[in-house]
Amino acid sequence: MFAKLADTVMKHSKAIIAIWVVIFICCVPFMLKADSVLEYELTKMTGSDSESAQGNAYMDANFSNAVDMDEVLVIKYDSSDSTQTSNVTVLANKIGELLGTKYNSKVSITDVGSYKGDADNIAVEIFSVKTADTSIKFSDETGNIRNIVSQAKTDSGVSLTTYVTGNAALTYDTMTAANSDVSKIHVLSIALIFILLVLFFGALVTAVVPPLGFGVAYGVAMVGLYFFASSTSVFYLTSTLMVVTMLGAGCDYGIFIITRYREELKNGAAHHEALSTAIQWAGESVFTSGLSVIIGFACLAICDFQMVRNMGLMLALGIVFALVAALTFVPAIVNLLGEKTFWPNSIAKYKAAEDGTHSSAYGKASHVFHRYFQWVAKATRNHAKPIVIAAIIISVPSIYVYATSHSSYDMIAVEPDGEAKEGLYAIMDETYGGTLMPTYVVVQF
DSSP: OHHHHHHHHHHSHHHHHHHHHHHHHHHHHHHHHGGGGSBOOGGGOSOTTSHHHHHHHHHHHHOTTSOOOSEEEEEEEETTOHHHHHHHHHHHHHHHHHHHHHTTTOEEEEEEEEEEOSSSSEEEEEEEEEESOTTOOHHHHHHHHHHHHHHHHHHHTOOOEEEEESHHHHHHHHHHHHHHHHHHHHHHHHHHHHHHHHHHHSOHHHHHHHHHHHHHHHHHHHHHHHHHHHHSOOBTHHHHHHHHHHHHHHHHHHHHHHHHHHHHHHTTOOHHHHHHHIIIIIHHHHHHHHHHHHHHHHGGGGOSSHHHHHHHHHHHHHHHHHHHHHHHHHHHHHHHHGGGGGTTOOHHHHHHHHHTOOOSHHHHHHHHHHHHHHHHHHHHHHTHHHHHHHHHHHHHHHHHHHHHOOOOOOTTTTSOSSHHHHHHHHHHHHSOGGGTSOOOOOOOO
16 A cells, blocks of 8 residues: 555646645634634533533523622722722723723623622622624623723723623633644744754754645645534644644654655665565554554544534544645655755765764764664663563652642633623632622422
């Protein structure tokens, strides 16, 4: 099978590259919209079959007149200070006025109540931000509402501490943090891999080829994520994890093939023979490794927790495309470039570096590493039993920590830091946590 794959890739390299490029270009519009269909609210990821989800659906259907706590304004003040107490009303009225102006009287606030803990005089006044207009999504409008709150504080001259929190605000903060994190991860991870490959191969071109393979595969995978997330709930972390797993695995698979190609050239093989051997034998290892990862992620599909189940399916799909790109797109580029793949290095320089006759910094470093790994191989072969025993002894403390550790199911703690999270903690400091997110017992009869 891999011999046929090698023959196909080498005969149709230009066509393979062209197909991948065309597919990637077609995927760009969906790739740019993928984040918009992801789910950013953790409470909606339990799945529709769970008891809590069924209970929430029943509550929404039969108790629609309940106070909406999806978007909440919290004003913190000193209850012993009469000026601050009166300023709460002043500020709330100003916020309500500005909200009415901004949203044409479609958004208003309702006073839910004042709460004070026993420890001090600090209290919180909680207001529900509500609307009857279904086209207004507070998860999208939280930023604007916070700007209105800031403007109201300036206009009224009131300097009380305020928070805009609730499920919608948490969703907004999560989306903002996630988009910022993903942009950083993209740049940092690709930059680090590029530097690593430059140091390993001493070549600029080689450092670009594996990330290119990841890039085209990632574009296609994002289309799969877009359509899958459009039909069911997919947690936003899935996109972030797909980036890092596909980048790591895809570049790893490409490096295996390029390294084997280089070794065959160093041993005197011609270009065609070297690349064919690399695709066949390194490709077989890459395929087996990738298949193992795919099976591991796909097994998460049996989980009852919807977030984990859908995440596993998408991660498996990402590895599928990363694997296909590594076995087709990467060797196709190498086939067209030939030994230029290792520019500005060369096979002659690689051989000289291993022999210790290359005087450059890369040559000296390569010779040192080559001798180090030779020593590691010899030591491992000669002292296999002591190494295994030492590894087991070292792992004992880790096993103990794992066995005695306790998992946490605090969903708020895993939310990104932001105003919404601070607002929730402010409420819980002065009252019980169920004020904002109560637990109901639903009896249907």
